Amino acid sequence: MPLTEPQPPADWWKSAVVYQIYPRSFADGDGDGTGDLRGIIERLDHLVALGVDVVWLSPVYRSPQDDNGYDISDYQDIDPLFGTLADLYELIEAAHGHGIKVVMDLVVNHTSDEHAWFVDSRSSATSEKRDWYVWRPPRPGHVGGEPGAEPNDWRSVFSGPAWEWDEATGEYYLHLFSRKQPDLNWENPQVREAVYAMMRWWLARGVDGFRMDVINLIDKPEGLPDGDGFGLVVDGPRVHDHLQEMRREVFADHPTAFLTVGEMPGVTAEKARLYTDPARGEVDMVFQFEHVDLDAGPGGKFDLTDLAMPRLRESIMAWQEALAEVGWNSLYWDNHDQPRAVSRFGDDDPAWRKVSAKTLATVLHTLRGTPYVYQGEELGMTNAPFALLEDFRDIETLNYVAERELAGTPFADVLDGLRAKGRDNARTPVQWTAGEQAGFTTGEPWIAVNPNHVEINAEAQVGVEGSVFEHYRALIALRHEEPAVSHGTITPLAMDHPDLWAFEREQEGTRLLTLASFTRDDLDVPAELLAGWEGAEVLVPSSPGAAAVLADGTLPGWGSVVLRRRD
Numbered sequence: 001m002p003l004t005e006p007q008p009p010a011d012w013w014k015s016a017v018v019y020q021i022y023p024r025s026f027a028d029g030d031g032d033g034t035g036d037l038r039g040i041i042e043r044l045d046h047l048v049a050l051g052v053d054v055v056w057l058s059p060v061y062r063s064p065q066d067d068n069g070y071d072i073s074d075y076q077d078i079d080p081l082f083g084t085l086a087d088l089y090e091l092i093e094a095a096h097g098h099g100i101k102v103v104m105d106l107v108v109n110h111t112s113d114e115h116a117w118f119v120d121s122r123s124s125a126t127s128e129k130r131d132w133y134v135w136r137p138p139r140p141g142h143v144g145g146e147p148g149a150e151p152n153d154w155r156s157v158f159s160g161p162a163w164e165w166d167e168a169t170g171e172y173y174l175h176l177f178s179r180k181q182p183d184l185n186w187e188n189p190q191v192r193e194a195v196y197a198m199m200r201w202w203l204a205r206g207v208d209g210f211r212m213d214v215i216n217l218i219d220k221p222e223g224l225p226d227g228d229g230f231g232l233v234v235d236g237p238r239v240h241d242h243l244q245e246m247r248r249e250v251f252a253d254h255p256t257a258f259l260t261v262g263e264m265p266g267v268t269a270e271k272a273r274l275y276t277d278p279a280r281g282e283v284d285m286v287f288q289f290e291h292v293d294l295d296a297g298p299g300g301k302f303d304l305t306d307l308a309m310p311r312l313r314e315s316i317m318a319w320q321e322a323l324a325e326v327g328w329n330s331l332y333w334d335n336h337d338q339p340r341a342v343s344r345f346g347d348d349d350p351a352w353r354k355v356s357a358k359t360l361a362t363v364l365h366t367l368r369g370t371p372y373v374y375q376g377e378e379l380g381m382t383n384a385p386f387a388l389l390e391d392f393r394d395i396e397t398l399n400y401v402a403e404r405e406l407a408g409t410p411f412a413d414v415l416d417g418l419r420a421k422g423r424d425n426a427r428t429p430v431q432w433t434a435g436e437q438a439g440f441t442t443g444e445p446w447i448a449v450n451p452n453h454v455e456i457n458a459e460a461q462v463g464v465e466g467s468v469f470e471h472y473r474a475l476i477a478l479r480h481e482e483p484a485v486s487h488g489t490i491t492p493l494a495m496d497h498p499d500l501w502a503f504e505r506e507q508e509g510t511r512l513l514t515l516a517s518f519t520r521d522d523l524d525v526p527a528e529l530l531a532g533w534e535g536a537e538v539l540v541p542s543s544p545g546a547a548a549v550l551a552d553g554t555l556p557g558w559g560s561v562v563l564r565r566r567d
Contacts, residue, residue: 015486028441154229209259269322302417329369
């Protein structure tokens with residue numbers, strides 16, 4: 001009788017760490033300047049050494065690449081830019097051989113306008129797939145295609161109206177993002193079943209779950225009224241029904257452990273409790289945006305405003321408390337849509353970059369939730385020194401620049417915001433070596449390599465004591481080994497301190513105390529925080545100075561440490 005593989009507990013992801021790969025920028029296996037699946041396979045040993053449990057792949061599906069793959073023209077094929085289906089199957093098998101699960105990006109709020117579904121939908125107003133997308137006639141009393149004739153006043157996330165006129169069929173289609181990303185109509189049961197069938201197809205091929213792109217935007221408000229389109233679409237009344245149906249139709253009979261995470265811009269902690277309550281059967285965790293929106297001014301994302309650490313701490317800890325009893329947090333500092341964490345929340349001055357990168361990691365990986373590591377974060381990669389418009393590639397940035405220039409604002413006046421917050425910061429190639437093109441490619445990279453790869457690269461860190469990489473490896477190992485990290489309660493401490501981030505974790509008599517300094521100056525830890533911790537075990541210190549906190553009561557600039565005691 002064959003032996004069956006023992007299955008992990010249903011909540012295995014609580015002790016897991018996820019590593020996000022943006023394939024275009026991870027590693028180039030064929031020398032054409034763009035990262036691909038062969039490159040990932042060749043660099044899999046890096047992820048094994050780091051110790052992660054899950055790899056999340058940003059889209060590798062067939063796509064015109066208007067939004068770097070988030071505009072999908074065929075959900076069941078691989079874009080030749082990245083390789084073939086055979087390459088992906090090889091990657092999945094190789095990852096599974098090392099105990100690493102593979103999660104695919106699921107982009108089903110919209111498709112590409114080149115997807116066969118939309119081509120059919122657009123072919124005629126009477127097409128059988130017309131209702132698979134959101135089509136509307138011009139506003140009454142207006143002529144289609146003229147300014148102000150759009151069905152409502154919604155704006156696209158990528159600038160401009162959220163509607164595109166189709167002369168041939170005499171109607172507009174909705175696109176919350178690029179005009180080449182028409183929104184699917186989730187009210188149509190045929191659309192939902194087509195999506196579920198595609199998901200089941202991937203699960204049958206070894207995929208271990210999905211990260212669901214802007215999944216809380218799929219339910220559009222009845223009547224599509226004027227107003228803040230984004231705000232009206234977020235968390236629509238039927239989105240919970242759709243996710244529960246998806247769980248039943250796709251995952252109910254799936255025999256192995258899987259992971260579902262919903263990217264949910266605008267979601268509140270109250271709503272996140274509903275989405276992630278295991279009893280409701282929707283998603284395992286959500287990506288919320290509150291903490292990464294804190295440095296946006298009244299002019300939006302690229303309108304910079306100062307972000308003092310206490311505001312960041314208050315936001316993160318509020319989410320920790322809100323989901324303490326029901327639900328689950330995903331934990332992240334950066335991803336393919338966000339600038340580099342050490343440049344944004346830490347201190348990327350060369351004198352402080354390394355230790356602040358470690359301290360950001362210590363805080364994130366000892367919070368309650370599932371941590372996500374974005375490629376290069378484990379090396380302390382920084383924002384890039386973009387200077388010219390030609391340096392940028394991202395559609396969001398390029399559309400924003402064009403819109404501002406039409407309004408009379410020159411590029412030079414928006415450059416600081418783009419350099420600080422632009423998505424291209426996360427998309428410069430992973431820095432593998434100090435050599436030419438950072439070891440990313442033998443060709444010309446699709447976007448320039450950060451010049452600081454000479455100092456910041458994997459070759460100089462893997463296996464090197466005291467490196468940022470080894471600090472991440474130690475934190476990941478701690479999560480695997482210590483139930484207090486993965487399952488313990490959390491108690492915020494010293495919430496009125498301007499520079500110290502402190503909290504306690506506890507599980508069945510084991511207590512952990514995380515102390516992290518967010519200043520360049522030496523920081524005297526309040527004596528009451530250290531009382532009772534004499535003789536505690538010192539874990540993952542950011543430096544020898546931080547390891548001495550019990551002796552002298554001081555954390556060096558940007559220092560951090562975790563203390564453990566068993567009561």
